[in-house]
Amino acid sequence: MIMLDLATEMLAACVISYAIAVLMPSWRVLLIATLVVLVVTSVGSVRERLLSPAFDACSLGCDASRLFLPALLLVTRAGFVTGAMIRALTFLARARGLPSRSIVTICVAGAALAPAIILFAPDLLSWPLWKR
Numbered sequence: 001m002i003m004l005d006l007a008t009e010m011l012a013a014c015v016i017s018y019a020i021a022v023l024m025p026s027w028r029v030l031l032i033a034t035l036v037v038l039v040v041t042s043v044g045s046v047r048e049r050l051l052s053p054a055f056d057a058c059s060l061g062c063d064a065s066r067l068f069l070p071a072l073l074l075v076t077r078a079g080f081v082t083g084a085m086i087r088a089l090t091f092l093a094r095a096r097g098l099p100s101r102s103i104v105t106i107c108v109a110g111a112a113l114a115p116a117i118i119l120f121a122p123d124l125l126s127w128p129l130w131k132r
Contacts, residue, residue, distance in 0.1 A: 082113045
């Protein structure tokens, strides 16, 4: 079994969640999926924030999954929300009569947006209420 490093796993989570959003067939399905992803990742973030003070930053012992989960949730959320925004733009472009080849180009070019947000503007990913 090949062991991937943390950066590769984060990038894969980002790209896969982006691809899921970009492949949504209609705006209704996209809206429902976006709401589900935002609720699920928010519940995970809230759970992590509620448990963190109780465990005093790994005083009972840390494992990689406990440290990896909050970052994975943020990366997944960034990839999916970026993909949802790009897909919404492609729905508008298709309604205006843009050819399919141009829409595919927009979707492929938009894949670089989520990793760029993660690298250059990570504060956009976290909920302001939870900042310490």
